[in-house]
Amino acid sequence: MRKKSNFQFAKALYEVTKDLPKSNLPEVIGQFVLILQKNNKLKKVNYIIEEFENYAKKQEGIKMVEIETARKLDPTVISKLKKTFGEKSEITELVNKELLGGARIKVDDMVYDASLKTQLARLKQALI
Amino acid sequence: MSTNNIVEELKKNIAHFQKEVEQEETGKVTEVGDGIARISGLSKCQAGEMLEFPGDVFGLALNLEEETVGCVLLGEYEHIKEGDTVKRTNRILSVPVGEELIGRVVNSLGVAIDGGKEIKSSKFYPIERIAPGVMTRERVNQPVQTGIKAIDAMIPIGRGQRELIIGDRQTGKTAVAIDAIINQKGKDMICVYVAIGQKESKVARIVAKLKETGAMDYTIVVVAGASSPAALSYIAPYSGVAMAEYFMDQGKDVLCVYDDLSKQAWAYREISLLLRRPPGREAYPGDVFYLHSRLLERACRRNKESGGGSITALPIIETQASDVTAYIPTNVISITDGQIFLETDLFYRGIRPALNVGISVSRVGGDAQIKPMKKVAGKLKLAMAQFREMEAFAQFASDLDPETKKQIERGQRITELLKQPQYQPVAVEDQVVGIFAVNNGFFDGVAVKDISVAEKKLTDFMNKSKRSLLDKIAAGQWDEKIEAELKEACGEFKN
Numbered sequence: 001m002r003k004k005s006n007f008q009f010a011k012a013l014y015e016v017t018k019d020l021p022k023s024n025l026p027e028v029i030g031q032f033v034l035i036l037q038k039n040n041k042l043k044k045v046n047y048i049i050e051e052f053e054n055y056a057k058k059q060e061g062i063k064m065v066e067i068e069t070a071r072k073l074d075p076t077v078i079s080k081l082k083k084t085f086g087e088k089s090e091i092t093e094l095v096n097k098e099l100l101g102g103a104r105i106k107v108d109d110m111v112y113d114a115s116l117k118t119q120l121a122r123l124k125q126a127l128i
Numbered sequence: 129m130s131t132n133n134i135v136e137e138l139k140k141n142i143a144h145f146q147k148e149v150e151q152e153e154t155g156k157v158t159e160v161g162d163g164i165a166r167i168s169g170l171s172k173c174q175a176g177e178m179l180e181f182p183g184d185v186f187g188l189a190l191n192l193e194e195e196t197v198g199c200v201l202l203g204e205y206e207h208i209k210e211g212d213t214v215k216r217t218n219r220i221l222s223v224p225v226g227e228e229l230i231g232r233v234v235n236s237l238g239v240a241i242d243g244g245k246e247i248k249s250s251k252f253y254p255i256e257r258i259a260p261g262v263m264t265r266e267r268v269n270q271p272v273q274t275g276i277k278a279i280d281a282m283i284p285i286g287r288g289q290r291e292l293i294i295g296d297r298q299t300g301k302t303a304v305a306i307d308a309i310i311n312q313k314g315k316d317m318i319c320v321y322v323a324i325g326q327k328e329s330k331v332a333r334i335v336a337k338l339k340e341t342g343a344m345d346y347t348i349v350v351v352a353g354a355s356s357p358a359a360l361s362y363i364a365p366y367s368g369v370a371m372a373e374y375f376m377d378q379g380k381d382v383l384c385v386y387d388d389l390s391k392q393a394w395a396y397r398e399i400s401l402l403l404r405r406p407p408g409r410e411a412y413p414g415d416v417f418y419l420h421s422r423l424l425e426r427a428c429r430r431n432k433e434s435g436g437g438s439i440t441a442l443p444i445i446e447t448q449a450s451d452v453t454a455y456i457p458t459n460v461i462s463i464t465d466g467q468i469f470l471e472t473d474l475f476y477r478g479i480r481p482a483l484n485v486g487i488s489v490s491r492v493g494g495d496a497q498i499k500p501m502k503k504v505a506g507k508l509k510l511a512m513a514q515f516r517e518m519e520a521f522a523q524f525a526s527d528l529d530p531e532t533k534k535q536i537e538r539g540q541r542i543t544e545l546l547k548q549p550q551y552q553p554v555a556v557e558d559q560v561v562g563i564f565a566v567n568n569g570f571f572d573g574v575a576v577k578d579i580s581v582a583e584k585k586l587t588d589f590m591n592k593s594k595r596s597l598l599d600k601i602a603a604g605q606w607d608e609k610i611e612a613e614l615k616e617a618c619g620e621f622k623n
Contacts, residue, residue, distance in 0.1 A: 005195075007195050029330050106154070106584055109153050109155060109169040109170065109171065110151060110152070110153055110154075111150075111151070111152040111153070111154050111215075112150070112151055113149065113150040113151075113152060114149040114150075118150060119148075120146075122150075123142065126141065127138070127141055
């Protein structure tokens with residue numbers, strides 16, 4: 001039989017724990033760890049946790065938003081962004097001097113690039 | 129141009145430049161190695177799409193799975209690591225096409241590797257394309273002159289045909305194809321030679337030979353050498369045929385040589401196994417037949433209404449220990465319109481090209497011969513078959529009746545006549561004269577070992593004093609008068 005992927009374990013864990021009362025959680029987690037051990041997956045547990053987080057967020061409609069700017073952002077801008085992407089979204093901010101100006105916003109897999117660096121690169125291509 | 133002008137122009141350009149938010153879909157590399165990468169994300173990725181990796185390396189998406197995309201990397205992949213960002217390009221893999229490529233040596237992506245200047249073509253063709261349909265095709269009825277006597281006389285190849293060249297290693301498969309390319313000089317043909325998994329030294333030798341004979345003026349060489357990644361070997365023939373299709377779309381005739389497809393199948397097997405596709409017979413994946421059929425189906429002759437033009441394909445397959453029943457040879461034999469068998473035995477007996485006339489066929493055949501050749505060589509194949517049978521029989525019998533003896537001697541002379549050194553293609557009218565002479569007994573007085581000398585003398589004589597007759601034959605004219613004239617000329621030569 002084909003090996004199960006980390007993602008499959010993460011998905012299974014999510015499905016099991018979704019509607020679980022809090023009191024049952026320790027038992028379920030205990031069982032899950034046993035299964036991981038049986039499948040020699042204990043070493044990969046970090047990856048499984050990562051996958052689990054991603055999957056759970058996706059299922060619950062939480063968007064991962066990553067904002068990259070050249071300078072530190074105003075809090076008002078962030079609250080505005082939060083409104084656009086939904087209150088549930090998790091926003092992380094990064095400061096990247098290389099962008100020069102503008103912003104690069106990553107929402108899940110989509111990247112909206114409005115940075116000065118990319119625009120200059122495009123201008124260069126258009127001129128040459 | 130003055131400085132002011134330049135400044136104005138620049139200002140105008142910048143003013144027109146629009147500020148746009150670029151939207152990109154990205155994924156992350158989860159696994160990389162052996163020229164393969166797995167990427168998570170990229171949920172909207174298309175099959176066969178180009179993916180951009182850091183450091184200007186591109187990948188080709190082949191496996192679209194539930195959560196990941198499996199792709200092959202076209203280029204260096206040592207610097208790519210887990211967690212790198214991968215961008216979609218929304219482009220299907222395409223190669224530059226156009227006149228600029230003629231005379232150049234390029235890799236599978238259309239990048240020059242001959243040390244010459246960069247190829248700047250504005251036109252791109254996708255490497256995968258659906259072959260022309262039934263309604264746009266025409267029957268194959270124009271010859272491709274290979275300049276090889278045995279092939280042009282007995283296994284004629286037509287424009288738009290797919291003729292397989294098959295044989296063990298070291299039997300002269302490439303030589304046949306290269307001779308065919310060399311002979312296209314002045315025949316308004318574009319040639320594409322695709323070298324897949326070949327030694328770079330061999331490719332260098334071939335390119336030098338093509339240059340020396342002037343064949344590079346109408347030839348494109350596409351190389352995926354033995355040291356290049358399997359992905360490049362896999363796409364090389366598709367790139368080659370895409371370049372050929374451009375010329376076909378211009379209404380031109382193209383000759384495409386794939387040297388060789390067994391190595392491409394190996395490359396594809398490697399990729400498939402690394403992408404964990406289930407292996408089948410000989411560990412090839414299930415779609416290895418489609419791999420070759422979709423390539424060779426793109427060879428065709430299109431009718432006038434669809435723009436004309438043709439692509440003739442000469443795929444080469446290398447067999448292991450003459451085993452033509454292996455998986456890939458049987459597949460390709462069944463796809464093509466005939467095959468040219470080259471054999472080790474014949475090669476070492478000095479019969480070169482080492483063509484086995486008995487089992488070599490051309491399913492398009494006589495339609496693709498000029499009339500004089502059809503008339504003169506029509507019975508040649510049968511005569512050769514009878515000769516071989518009798519030759520085997522005659523080894524046991526010392527006393528032969530004169531009729532049989534005569535037939536054997538004729539057969540020996542024909543065999544001798546069909547021998548031909550490498551890189552020396554023969555014009556079709558000279559072939560007709562030679563075969564006519566031996567068929568009509570003009571060489572009966574010549575010792576078997578002196579046939580080639582006699583043939584050379586005959587050709588020289590005809591070219592010197594009977595040029596008009598040769599021109600008529602080359603133009604495809606043939607009637608009793610020309611036949612009588614030819615007979616007379618041969619008689620004149622004999623005296």
